[in-house]
Amino acid sequence: xxxxxxxxxxxxxxxxxxxxxxxxxxxxxxxxxxxxxxxxxxxxxxxxxxxxxxxxxxxxxxxxxxxxxxxxxxxxxxxxxxxxxxxxxxxxxxxxxxxxxxxxxxxxxxxxxxxxxxxxxxxxxxxxxxxxxxxxxxxxxxxxxxxxxxxxxxxxxxxxxxxxxxxxxxxxxxxxxxxxxxxxxxxxxxxxxxxxxxxxxxxxxxxxxxxxxxxxxxxxxxxxxxxxxxxxxxxxxxxxxxxxxxxxxxxxxxxxxxxxxxxxxxxxxxxxxxxxxxxxxxxxxxxxxxxxxxxxxxxxxxxxxxxxxxxxxxxxxxxxxxxxxxxxxxxxxxxxxxxxxxxxxxxxxxxxxxxxxxxxxxxxxxxxxxxxxxxxxxxxxxxxxxxxxxxxxxxxxxxxxxxxxxxxxxxxxxxxxxxxxxxxxxxxxxxxxxxxxxxxxxxxxxxxxxxxxxxxxxxxxxxxxxxxxxxxxxxxxxxxxxxxxxxxxxxxxxxxxxxxxxxxxxxxxxxxxxxxxxxxxxxxxxxxxxxxxxxxxxxxxxxxxxxxxxxxxxxxxxxxxxxxxxxxxxxxxxxxxxxxxxxxxxxxxxxxxxxxxxxxxxxxxxxxxxxxxxxxxxxxxxxxxxxxxxxxxxxxxxxxxxxxxxxxxxxxxxxxxxxxxxxxxxxxxxxxxxxxxxxxxxxxxxxxxxxxxx
Amino acid sequence: xxxxxxxxxxxxxxxxxxxxxxxxxxxxxxxxxxxxxxxxxxxxxxxxxxxxxxxxxxxxxxxxxxx
Numbered sequence: 110x111x112x113x114x115x116x117x118x119x120x121x122x123x124x125x126x127x128x129x130x131x132x133x134x135x136x137x138x139x140x141x142x143x144x145x146x147x148x149x150x151x152x153x154x155x156x157x158x159x160x161x162x163x164x165x166x167x168x169x170x171x172x173x174x175x176x177x178x179x180x181x182x183x184x185x186x187x188x189x190x191x192x193x194x195x196x197x198x199x200x201x202x203x204x205x206x207x208x209x210x211x212x213x214x215x216x217x218x219x220x221x222x223x224x225x226x227x228x229x230x231x232x233x234x235x236x237x238x239x240x241x242x243x244x245x246x247x248x249x250x251x252x253x254x255x256x257x258x259x260x261x262x263x264x265x266x267x268x269x270x271x272x273x274x275x276x277x278x279x280x281x282x283x284x285x286x287x288x289x290x291x292x293x294x295x296x297x298x299x300x301x302x303x304x305x306x307x308x309x310x311x312x313x314x315x316x317x318x319x320x321x322x323x324x325x326x327x328x329x330x331x332x333x334x335x336x337x338x339x340x341x342x343x344x345x346x347x348x349x350x351x352x353x354x355x356x357x358x359x360x361x362x363x364x365x366x367x368x369x370x371x372x373x374x375x376x377x378x379x380x381x382x383x384x385x386x387x388x389x390x391x392x393x394x395x396x397x398x399x400x401x402x403x404x405x406x407x408x409x410x411x412x413x414x415x416x417x418x419x420x421x422x423x424x425x426x427x428x429x430x431x432x433x434x435x436x437x438x439x440x441x442x443x444x445x446x447x448x449x450x451x452x453x454x455x456x457x458x459x460x461x462x463x464x465x466x467x468x469x470x471x472x473x474x475x476x477x478x479x480x481x482x483x484x485x486x487x488x489x490x491x492x493x494x495x496x497x498x499x500x501x502x503x504x505x506x507x508x509x510x511x512x513x514x515x516x517x518x519x520x521x522x523x524x525x526x527x528x529x530x531x532x533x534x535x536x537x538x539x540x541x542x543x544x545x546x547x548x549x550x551x552x553x554x555x556x557x558x559x560x561x562x563x564x565x566x567x568x569x570x571x572x573x574x575x576x577x578x579x580x581x582x583x584x585x586x587x588x589x590x591x592x593x594x595x596x597x598x599x600x601x602x603x604x605x606x607x608x609x610x611x612x613x614x615x616x617x618x619x620x621x622x623x624x625x626x627x628x629x630x631x632x633x634x635x636x637x638x639x640x641x642x643x644x645x646x647x648x649x650x651x652x653x654x655x656x657x658x659x660x661x662x663x664x665x666x667x668x669x670x671x672x673x674x675x676x677x678x679x680x681x682x683x684x685x686x687x688x689x690x691x692x693x694x695x696x697x698x699x700x701x702x703x704x705x706x707x708x709x710x711x712x713x714x715x716x717x718x719x720x721x722x723x724x725x726x727x728x729x730x731x732x733x734x735x736x737x738x739x740x741x742x743x744x745x746x747x748x749x750x751x752x753x754x755x756x757x758x759x760x761x762x763x764x765x766x767x768x769x770x771x772x773x774x775x776x777x778x779x780x781x782x783x784x785x786x787x788x789x790x791x792x793x794x795x796x797x798x799x800x801x802x803x
Numbered sequence: 804x805x806x807x808x809x810x811x812x813x814x815x816x817x818x819x820x821x822x823x824x825x826x827x828x829x830x831x832x833x834x835x836x837x838x839x840x841x842x843x844x845x846x847x848x849x850x851x852x853x854x855x856x857x858x859x860x861x862x863x864x865x866x867x868x869x870x
Contacts, residue, residue, distance in 0.1 A: 629813075629815065630815070633815070633816065633817075637817075637820065648854065651850045651854070652848075652851050652854060654850070
């Protein structure tokens with residue numbers, strides 16, 4: 110902005126009537142305050158409804174119903190409902206596990222306690238392997254077992270044989286809480302996840318389409334300048350995963366078509382990988398030849414790759430995703446059928462068609478979100494569990510086992526009356542935060558601080574508020590004095606997880622009952638056990654830390670290279686879907702702090718692997734087949750230079766064979782694959798040879 | 804035995820909780836001093852070392868008061 114413009118703008122602002130500016134500011138404040146206040150009210154209503162039902166049914170520890178309702182409540186509807194479903198599943202599994210454990214070790218205290226720690230370790234292990242709410246359900250299965258165990262354990266360990274009854278009651282209480290929260294949330298909030306995901310997909314679609322079109326228009330060193338933007342896009346695509354989970358939580362119809370939404374993410378990754386291949390090709394060509402080939406492809410591409418229009422608030426919108434998809438499919442088909450004179454142009458044309466195919470999958474997702482129209486997407490591609498790296502899961506499981514054993518030992522040695530509660534809350538924190546990797550310690554510490562603040566608030570409510578009320582209405586009003594402001598704090602972005610801990614643990618500390626007990630010593634001991642348990646969990650993350658982001662990224666790169674070398678040795682053992690799924694899992698597991706170059710290297714490995722798998726089925730003369738096998742062998746040995754030399758020799762021999770023949774010895778498409786492998790190997794030689802950064 | 808419950812705004816608090824906080828404050832000072840002279844660089848597992856020092860300080864305070 111020039112100085113004159115700045116002065117004019119300031120003048121306009123100053124010239125605005127004071128009342129207008131006040132209204133504007135008030136409008137902005139209301140825009141932020143109203144949703145947070147509404148969430149506070151929803152949280153309060155959910156907890157009170159759950160407690161009312163549990164009191165009415167005269168359940169033992171009614172506060173678990175309220176606690177569940179508070180834990181399920183999230184500022185986003187989709188997240189709440191999805192969390193509720195997974196919480197139900199996790200609770201039942203945990204309850205079954207503890208009943209089985211009690212049956213296996215009826216008179217064996219050590220066996221029971223070690224079994225409990227082992228079950229926690231297994232749950233943490235699974236929670237670290239799966240993502241999003243699946244991970245939450247696994248953690249839930251672990252700490253539900255600990256919750257039920259804490260009720261059935263005697264003063265210093267050993268089950269009392271009431272496991273089944275307690276399990277049924279606890280599961281009922283937890284389910285009541287989940288259902289009550291679901292009713293209140295679904296009845297008062299319509300959710301925005303569908304619109305948010307559509308906006309994110311359109312934004313990414315627009316950025317990829319624009320960036321890709323720009324790449325074809327650029328030449329020389331300017332092409333390299335596009336790399337940071339593309340690598341940042343990879344990070345943004347990976348971040349779509351939790352939003353998709355929220356959308357699935359909000360709508361049962363979308364849940365049925367979830368592979369289409371996940372396919373949209375796959376399409377974005379595929380488009381980025383193909384775009385990378387084209388950039389690598391154009392960089393390796395002489396500048397005028399690159400310009401000529403890019404122009405040839407550009408002539409086939411229409412300008413309307415981008416979204417149709419910009420909406421009022423500046424967010425791109427897409428008027429007709431289905432029509433656009435049809436158009437893109439036709440353009441892609443034209444590019445695939447285009448007659449070209451050499452493998453280089455064939456590569457650029459095919460990869461451009463690949464970018465369009467990827468974008469078509471995004472349009473399928475958008476058609477589902479915007480127009481409720483869906484195409485079928487193969488389920489088996491996405492439903493398989495693909496583990497990016499096993500080591501973090503083993504570390505987390507080991508930590509969970511050691512922590513639970515240490516608290517159990519401390520409890521038995523000191524004969525602490527509330528030790529069982531400390532075990533439960535140490536388990537909650539250590540299971541729940543283990544999958545957060547390097548953020549686990551900060552989150553667990555925030556959780557412990559939140560629990561501490563919640564304990565102080567529970568003390569004030571218990572000893573200053575509740576003694577003066579006699580009816581449930583009065584009780585609800587007193588609860589609202591804490592829950593509404595706490596809900597508001599939970600819905601704002603600053604330290605939201607700490608406030609969520611404060612809300613979630615307020616009820617177990619307060620322990621409201623039909624006949625309230627105002628024993629200060631009991632309250633103090635309960636609060637100390639809960640805060641202490643959470644503190645021990647935070648300490649466990651400090652003493653047995655998760656793998657650092659740098660180490661995790663290095664391991665993921667090394668594992669990718671190992672897989673690629675295995676694939677180069679035995680390409681016939683791999684299916685393209687498996688390879689792509691594994692690479693997508695690695696991309697998703699790359700920590701946020703990973704270097705952009707590492708994301709680019711993973712994309713390059715994805716492309717090279719896919720091209721090797723495609724080339725394995727090509728029928729060649731025996732001598733040429735041998736050269737191809739030797740090239741793959743060089744890739745497997747980590748010798749890119751030799752691999753490039755052999756692949757180039759193969760390409761030259763094929764070109765010589767084709768001279769004077771009406772039909773080429775090998776399809777140009779296959780020769781373009783050879784070229785794509787050479788480009789990727791030349792571009793990321795340090796990675797393919799040594800597996801490390803330059 | 805000199806341990807008595809502490810009256811904190813009408814709530815009787817176990818003396819160990821105050822000792823826990825006192826030991827923590829002492830460890831913060833020691834940790835700052837160790838960081839100043841880069842002593843923590845010399846240990847294998849700094850977090851474990853600090854935790855152990857905390858336990859030693861806490862035990863010393865308890866023994867000193869009990870004695």
